[in-house]
Amino acid sequence: MSKIMQAAPNTQRAVPKIKQAAVIGAGVMGAAIAGHLANVGIRTTLLDIVPRELSDKEKAKGLTLEDRAVRNRLAQAGKDRLQKEKPSPLYHKRVADLITVGNLEDDLDRLKEADWIIEAVVENLQIKQSLFSQIEKVWTPGTVVSSNTSGISIEKMVSGCSEDFRSHFLGTHFFNPPRYMKLLEIIPTSDTKPEIVDEMKAFAESVLGKGVVLAKDTPNFIANRIGVYGLLITLQKMMEEGLGPDEVDAVTGRAMGRPKSATFRTLDLVGLDTFVHVADNVRENVDDPEEQKAFEVPEVLRKMVANGWLGTKSDQGFFKKVKGEKGKEIHALDLQTMEYRPRKKLKAPSLEMAKRAKSLPEQLKALVYAKDPAGELAWYITKKVLLYSAARIPEIADDIVSVDRAMKWGFNWELGPFEIWDAIGVEKSVARMREEGETIPLLVEELLASGAKSFYEKSPMEVKAFQIGGRFSEVEEHEKVISLAQLKEQGKVIHSNRGASLIDIGDDVACLEFHSPKNAIAGDIIQMINTAVKEVSANYRGLVIGNQGGNFCVGANLMLILMEAQDQNWPELDLMVRQFQKTMGSLRYMDKPVVAAPFAMTLGGGVEISLPCDRIQAAAETYMGLVEPGVGLIPGGGGNKEMLIRWTEGIDPKDTMALRSVVNKIFEIIGTAKVATSAMEAKEYKFIREYDGITINQDHLIYDAKQVVLALEKAGYRPPLPKKIPVVGETGYNTLRLGAYGLLQSGYISDHDYKIATKLAYVLAGGTLPEGTLVDEQYLLDIEREAFLSLAGEPKSQQRMQYMLAKNKPLRN
Structure with a gap:
């Protein structure tokens, strides 16, 4: 049995426990591979060669070739680059703390601690052969070793190594950038143990989130x-x-x-x-x-x-x-x-x-x-x-x-x-x-x-x-892959309309799938959510809200909002917003567990659908944000209220300093239309809570969300009870408005930005009530809706909506 399997759990498909890894070569690919290993929580040692001469900066500091900072320079540069590149190779900058740098002369012994050693040095067969002979001298038998070569013969690299070493060696060709590119080609040699191939495939799929194909040891693989x-x-x-x-x-x-x-x-x-x-x-x-x-x-x-x-x-x-x-x-x-x-x-x-x-x-x-x-x-x-x-x-x-x-x-x-x-x-x-x-x-x-x-x-x-x-x-699929399209072909649709379908995904769990253009929210989706609530409440154990389109949901149907606003059809627009708010409330207080499964772009209304759910099981690549200010509006479907619930949880209403601090933070997040660049960063904004889950392999997202539903139901699920929410009131409102005015005076925001900011401040402050007042959810929904409708009537907001629809980017007017 290989070293990495000794601690593996007894599951249907055993996934190896790789707690520590080592990457040799801190160039573009090596550093990025180390970064993605850190993304999924694996402590990683990043090694490179020792420089042979000092840089000008090192000379200016009086350093010598014997100083550690100099000897680790190349590996440190690779790590530093990870925190500067855009798009970021890291889910969050803090994951870089899991990467330790070193060099091949002083730190080769660290390879003994690794469960997986990855070579990612220059594409030169002789250099790789020499490196693997060095690695074998400190190699712990049972440890998997692989090369990230993009085309050099895997077999030739270790032709001079022992049979035991060769049996634990294979190619693992990541595609650049490793965080974003799904493909991992695994290339076994004639000596690689079959169980090593199976273990690494299972690990790459489940832990690294990769789509794995087995390739042959031929030039450039597949x-x-x-x-x-x-x-x-x-x-x-x-x-x-x-x-x-x-x-x-x-x-x-x-x-x-x-x-x-x-x-x-x-x-x-x-x-x-x-x-x-x-x-x-x-x-x-x-x-x-x-x-x-x-x-x-x-x-x-x-x-x-x-x-x-x-x-x-x-x-x-x-x-x-x-x-x-x-x-x-x-x-x-x-x-x-x-x-x-x-x-x-x-x-x-x-x-x-x-x-x-x-x-x-x-x-x-x-x-x-x-x-x-x-x-x-x-x-x-x-x-x-x-x-x-x-x-x-x-x-x-x-x-x-x-x-x-x-x-x-x-x-x-x-x-x-x-x-x-x-x-x-x-x-x-x-x-x-x-x-x-x-x-x-x-x-x-x-x-x-x-x-x-x-x-x-x-x-x-x-x-x-x-x-x-x-x-x-x-064609074999991973056991965690649930295909909504295939289930629909099998007749598993419970209810359906033009915008959404309710699908039986097995084990008495239903999935609400959006399939409107761009998954934008309109009346048909709201109608299907209400249908899902009734159906699941009566006949199912719980509900997953998820789909397998290009994005989870890019928000409300902006064209529909703009048309109603331009026609000054305020009763209809008011009714639309009320229905959206009421429907989100039905999700929050439904008597069966509801789990949202967001991924990719999850914006505006997509966030507002996710926030009231009992749990969120998000894909690692989820980009969440309440971006309504970019189109001249504020969230209108309960997003402000939900953010207040999340951020004020556990705060004593009498602790006005703490209360103001969190409301200021919400004001910044929504007012600047912040979009999290990963599910991990979304936790920082509390779009996703600490106890919510993250799925690295998006193909497994619906399956994982379903398991959360089943776990909640098995634990004796009870819906949450309505809570009173503390607000900062008039004092907090004036503080927020004053901060926005300072930005206006400094030229950082426009007059219309300021108008949006004051509306948002009023809603988040809870109006002009005394500071520390406890209000119910409906009160916040009412003032949120009023502010939304007021902004929808502004000509400059309508210009922003038109520009977004035409250009797919925000207008700052």
């Missing part, structure tokens, strides 16, 4: 092998057609179900030097002349690297920010002149048709089968990537599912290659490929010969994927 190939053939095609990177990106982004950064913006973000290195690694390590040719880097790209045009990190690559008449503009590189020019988009009917498609398969078919420049480009790129992916099985992976997941999790594609093939039609696309003289891979020939028409067979109960040998096998 995602980079296919992804780099696709980027290179796109670059080659662009040059053949005389197109610009901006024109190509108009086709290869959202239109093809890929990220907005498309091809060349992605290359700029990755770094052209890094890309060239990865491409060269494949070309130098494959035997097929045709494949070697495919991975040849065009001379223009090498010239860009030689010029130092490396992309975002050097402020220019395929794109460059320049000063224009309207401020900063983004210009694109003209590969013919090697000069930058204003951006332009490739215009084609197929792109417009793709935009109007109702589903991604329809969108892809509209694009790749179109006979216009955009369609021809999309077809060529798609064709080449599909053929290449199929031809690489079983070389790089044993199954199509691993390839599809690698591309979705590592490159953020909406569909993997074989899912794309199914979407555009295997028979139709292969027929065209044959006409164009392409060689069809054996895997595809076997599929068609079997009589099957797609790589995946889907039914309400299961999904099967085609395998080499002409058979289909079930």
Whole structure:
């Protein structure tokens, strides 16, 4: 049994207890891996080499090469960088305290304490081999050791090590940045114990929140092998057609179900030097002349690297920010002149048709089968990537599912290659490929010969994927994955309307799923919440509020609010807000436990739906904020009241200093529209309470929320009793208003900001009551609603709402 499994609990799927880790190499990836280990509570030692010369700053301080600060400089720089980078690699700056720095000469013995040792040094086989021989000298038998290499042979790295060491060694290729990128490729060698692979897969999924694919020890593994190939053939095609990177990106982004950064913006973000290195690694390590040719880097790209045009990190690559008449503009590189020019988009009917498609398969078919420049480009790129992916099985992976997941999790594609093939039609696309003289891979020939028409067979109960040998096998999912879409196909919908559905997720627990456009709250969602309260109260053990869309909820339907305000339909708008407030109250005092499962953008009304719930089980990547001031309003669905309940809990109403302090804090959080950058930071703002849960792997979120419901019910759940809430009253109101006036006078806020701030101050202070007065919830809801309606009638608030709807960013008027 391996060291990390000795303390593992007896569960259905044993997850190893890794309490301490060590990362060797404090560069961009090494430090970021250490940062993510710290994110999930693992104490981590970060080591790097000892500098051979002093920096100017060290000389000025009179330090020598023997001083610890100098010897640990590189590791310390890696740790410091984590606290400065944006977006942050850390859930919260305080997690950096879990990282201890050192160096490979003084601190190698610290590796004895680690449950997992990760190598992340320079991509050089000889250096890695030398390092692993050093590691083995202090290695505690049973400890897992891995390399984060992006393409060097895992087997060769430890070829000189003992059999026992090799049996505990494997590749763990994180994608950058490790906090945000889901993919982790695990690459075992022929010597790696199978149980080590299983343990590390379970750990990465459950503790690190990763999507794991098992890859083979081949150049660049799965995602980079296919992804780099696709980027290179796109670059080659662009040059053949005389197109610009901006024109190509108009086709290869959202239109093809890929990220907005498309091809060349992605290359700029990755770094052209890094890309060239990865491409060269494949070309130098494959035997097929045709494949070697495919991975040849065009001379223009090498010239860009030689010029130092490396992309975002050097402020220019395929794109460059320049000063224009309207401020900063983004210009694109003209590969013919090697000069930058204003951006332009490739215009084609197929792109417009793709935009109007109702589903991604329809969108892809509209694009790749179109006979216009955009369609021809999309077809060529798609064709080449599909053929290449199929031809690489079983070389790089044993199954199509691993390839599809690698591309979705590592490159953020909406569909993997074989899912794309199914979407555009295997028979139709292969027929065209044959006409164009392409060689069809054996895997595809076997599929068609079997009589099957797609790589995946889907039914309400299961999904099967085609395998080499002409058979289909079930696609395995983690036991904590609950698919709401699949449950709906199985007929588990209890109630449904246009905006939301109530779904039976098993064990007598229901899930309220939003599915309105952008999950914005309107009357249909409010109606379904009320339906859910009645249904669950009568027939279920509890309720989860969650969904599996792009974001949990971006707030109320702003267009609806604006239209009613512009029409001065105040009775209707008042009724809407009253209904929202009343519905949130029904969630708070329901006789069955309610657990919210927020994730990603959880803004405005999305926060107000979460706050009254008995518990919140949030995804680690949850960005919560009461952002209404950005659109000229204040929270109107009970958000102010709920924040007062949370922040004043346990405070003696007579302790006016403590009361003022927390109300000032709430005023700052809401007034400045603070958005937490993680669930951990959301706890700091008390959007999430200390006893609420955080799920690292978002795929497990609904499952985890359901377990919280069941635990509350089993413990004999009783709904909370209404509480009186202490307010700071007129004295506190004047203090808050005075602070806002100071900001106005200093030019930090506008007149309209000040108006919003005074309305917010009035609500949070509880009006002009005596300080320390205890009020009921309805009193606070009434003054909150009045303030909301008053601001909705302000022309400048309506301008802010219009601007947000048009530009998707706040207007400061």
